[in-house]
Amino acid sequence: MTRTEDDLNLQSRLRADDKNALERIYKKYRSEFIAYGMRYDIGETDILDIYQDSIISMHQNFVKSKLELKTASIKTYLFGIGKNKIFKTLKTKQRFKTINDEREEYQEIDLASQEPSPQQLVLASRLNQISESCRSILKMFYYRNLTIDEIVELTDYKDGNTVRSHKSRCIKRLKTMFETV
């Protein structure tokens, strides 16, 4: 398998929310990213933190938006996200460091993520308490943005109507959990 095919293959596995593929990517670029981050005078612990957050943002973007990278590779995309996060960290620490490096090959990519509201945090904890089957179907629909037809294809549900009715039962259950608080 050529490198590009491997990259495309990994991309499609990320879209399918494959955590093992993500783990592979994590291990693959970890050292290189840390070396890259060191150039900005950030401690290794902070860089590792930024790396993990970048990997997570990248993964979630693949999952939620079925992202297909047109020309970039996973690596340039990941490092672009990382670079943006490094600059944000430097900014909060009021430190600016200009790097004049001809080797600089990464364009900053800003995946602005929204901090959850208190209500959304309660919802998140309720989602951890509902049944696995509910969590799984709701996750497919609301987090992965899969259509009803795609869910039928991926699961053992008989048809779209079964998915719809199960989903709405789960939403009702969630609402009841809120009411009983």
Next chain:
Amino acid sequence: MTQEDQIQNYLNGKLSTAERAEFERKLDTDADFKAAFEHHKNLQIAFEFNEANELKKRFEMLEQDKVNTFQKLLRSRFFYPGIAALFVLGFFIGKNLKNEQNLFDDLIDVYPNVYQPITRGQSNNDYSDAFVAYENSDFETAEKELESLLLTTDNENLRFYLALSKIQNEKFDDALSEFDKIDLATSDYNSEILWYSALIYLKKEQNQKSKQLLQQLEETGSAFKAAKRKKLMETL
């Protein structure tokens, strides 16, 4: 296109510029539509938050593995008490203890001796005692024999059968340690190792880890225990 389709397409970035503008106009003017969108968005953000936490934990575990490479861990005097502590903790945390134990009992079997088949009239070799015992389901003896053979020869196949004997003797942590010493990339029994390790983690109620190994096995394209794997994967 249903309202839900529209919302999903909007969030997926699948709408054209004109459709996006129309969508946003509707958000401003139609309160019910806006409520449906907020509902979807709230769930998405809540899941995002949970998933990010899960992943963060997973990476932290990876980092820990890196610090204490497995070899170091094995030599450490804290390893076995640690595993024991995890086991006890798992015991208290796990709610489905009974289910997992039953599943394990359903799925575990005695892997056949395909490495040193014992045939009648065959002259004895160094490995005979161990494999005769193994074939006779005398796993205590098999374990002892294999352990003593491994003192003088580093043979991965023998180690594989040692781990299997330990499973039968219910020494699950020891079995895992033996499996971990075998290089999956070169072993003839890599599918088997992944499968039996997954079962041990099931027994230990570390379902996530078990699932992870099954997925790894899936990726090898191996047909070993395919039906049972499917069943277990569905349950997990």
